[in-house]
Amino acid sequence: MKRLATAALILPFLLAGCQDDASSADRYSTGGDATDSPCARVVSSIGYAGLMLKPKGQEEAQNFEDAVIGRLSEVRGITLQFGTRLPDSLRGAVETIEETTEGLSRNDVPRERQVALLKRYRGAADQIVAGCE
16 A cells, blocks of 8 residues: 555656656746647737737827736747747747837836837737738
């Protein structure tokens, strides 16, 4: 009985050592798995954030409330986690998403800067969505 209990306690630690590199990769977001399709994850996060954004061209009217900042933070996390696995042709767009969401995911950024970052973000986000189709 003691051997069985000892084996049951040790087994999770033994199995943890057998996981592949993808499952132990840096995680910046919740849900999903590091082995998920990078395009699907990044495009999904862009779409989810987009539900709270004013239409393109109306960035000046955007309310940068906590919910918007939270969704843009999620885009940042997903892009940091999966962006390096997107097609090489999207490397510049990924870098722009990482740069712009660094500011867009904080609430201490001046409004004028938020608007400028959002405009840059949109172009890069559109590139990623189109490049992943």
